[in-house]
Amino acid sequence: MEAMDWLDEEEEMVAVNAALLVLQYKSREYWIHPINERRHEFGKYHVLWPEISNDDNRCKMYIRMTMKEFEVLYNLLETKLRKQNTNFREAISPEERLLLSLRYLATGISCKSLGFEFCTGFSTVGEIVKECCEAIWRTLQPIYMPQPDQKHWKQIARQVQENWRFPHCIGALDGKHVQIQCPNNAGSAYFNYKGTHSIVLLALVDANYKFTWIDVGNYGRNSDGGIFETSLLGQWFASNKIDVSTDKPLTPTGQVGDEAFPLKRYLMRPFSRNN
Incomplete structure (x- = not known):
C-alpha cells in the first residue's frame, strides 16, 4: 500500500510540473496572436486580393499568372490543400494557401514578411509553402514533365x-x-x-x-x-x-x-x- 501511495505522489508531481510548463509557455506566447485573429479584417487575401483578382495585369504582377491560370491551378489543387476546421481555430482556406505560396514563389519574400502581409503565423507560412509546393509538383509533374x-x-x-x-x-x-x-x-x-x-x-x-x-x-x-x-x-x-x-x-x-x-x-x- 505504501508503494502505491509513493507512485501516486510521483505521478501527481509529474502532472503538476507538466501543468506549470504549459502555463509558463502560455504566459510567453499566444495560441493565436491577436493580429492574426483579425486576418479577415487586415490580411491581404481578404482585403487586397478581391481587387487584384479583377484586374489581369495586376494579378500577373502579383503572382506571375493571370486569374484564369490561377483558377485552373486552384481547381487541380483544392482537395489537396483543404484542411479541417477545429474547435481551436478556423482552417486557412485552400485558395488563401495557394495565393500565399504563389506570392512567395513570385517574389522570394521572407516567411516573416508574408506572415505580416497575410496575418498568419510565421512558422505556419513556412508549412503552407512547403505543403503547397509539394502538392504542385505531385499534381503537375505527371502532366507537364513526364x-x-x-x-x-x-x-x-x-x-x-x-x-x-x-x-x-x-x-x-x-x-x-x-x-x-x-x-x-x-x-x-x-x-x-x-x-x-x-x-x-x-x-x-x-x-x-x-x-x-x-x-x-x-x-x-x-x-x-x-x-x-x-x-x-x-x-x-x-x-x-x-x-x-x-x-x-x-x-x-x-x-x-x-x-x-x-x-x-x-x-x-x-x-x-x-x-
Missing part, C-alpha cells in the same frame, strides 16, 4: 533541328546557382565559384526552353558536370538505360552542354576557349 519516351525524344530532336539547326540533339543542359544564406554549420559545402552560397538547379530543356528533366538541391560547390554524372539522368545515359534511339545517322542521340560538362558519346560540349 518521363520522356523514345517518341518524345525524337519529337524534341526534330524541333531542335528545325528551330536551331542543331542535329542529333534531344536537349540543352545547364546548371543554375540559386543563391541562399549559408545554413548553420554548413562550412564551405554551399560556397560556389561565384563567391556566394547556393544550391544548384540542373535542367535539361527542349527546343522551346521547356524543362524535360531537373535535378535540384545539390551543394553549390559541386560542378555541373559532377552533378550530372551522379544524377539519375546521367546514370541512365552512362548505362544505356535511357529510352532513346540507337546510334545511327540522322537519329537523335544526345544533348548539348557548356564547358562545365565532359565530352561524352551522348553529350556534346564546345571546344575549349584556351587555344
Whole structure:
C-alpha cells in the first residue's frame, strides 16, 4: 500500500510540473496572436486580393499568372490543400494557401514578411509553402514533365533541328546557382565559384526552353558536370538505360552542354576557349 501511495505522489508531481510548463509557455506566447485573429479584417487575401483578382495585369504582377491560370491551378489543387476546421481555430482556406505560396514563389519574400502581409503565423507560412509546393509538383509533374519516351525524344530532336539547326540533339543542359544564406554549420559545402552560397538547379530543356528533366538541391560547390554524372539522368545515359534511339545517322542521340560538362558519346560540349 505504501508503494502505491509513493507512485501516486510521483505521478501527481509529474502532472503538476507538466501543468506549470504549459502555463509558463502560455504566459510567453499566444495560441493565436491577436493580429492574426483579425486576418479577415487586415490580411491581404481578404482585403487586397478581391481587387487584384479583377484586374489581369495586376494579378500577373502579383503572382506571375493571370486569374484564369490561377483558377485552373486552384481547381487541380483544392482537395489537396483543404484542411479541417477545429474547435481551436478556423482552417486557412485552400485558395488563401495557394495565393500565399504563389506570392512567395513570385517574389522570394521572407516567411516573416508574408506572415505580416497575410496575418498568419510565421512558422505556419513556412508549412503552407512547403505543403503547397509539394502538392504542385505531385499534381503537375505527371502532366507537364513526364518521363520522356523514345517518341518524345525524337519529337524534341526534330524541333531542335528545325528551330536551331542543331542535329542529333534531344536537349540543352545547364546548371543554375540559386543563391541562399549559408545554413548553420554548413562550412564551405554551399560556397560556389561565384563567391556566394547556393544550391544548384540542373535542367535539361527542349527546343522551346521547356524543362524535360531537373535535378535540384545539390551543394553549390559541386560542378555541373559532377552533378550530372551522379544524377539519375546521367546514370541512365552512362548505362544505356535511357529510352532513346540507337546510334545511327540522322537519329537523335544526345544533348548539348557548356564547358562545365565532359565530352561524352551522348553529350556534346564546345571546344575549349584556351587555344
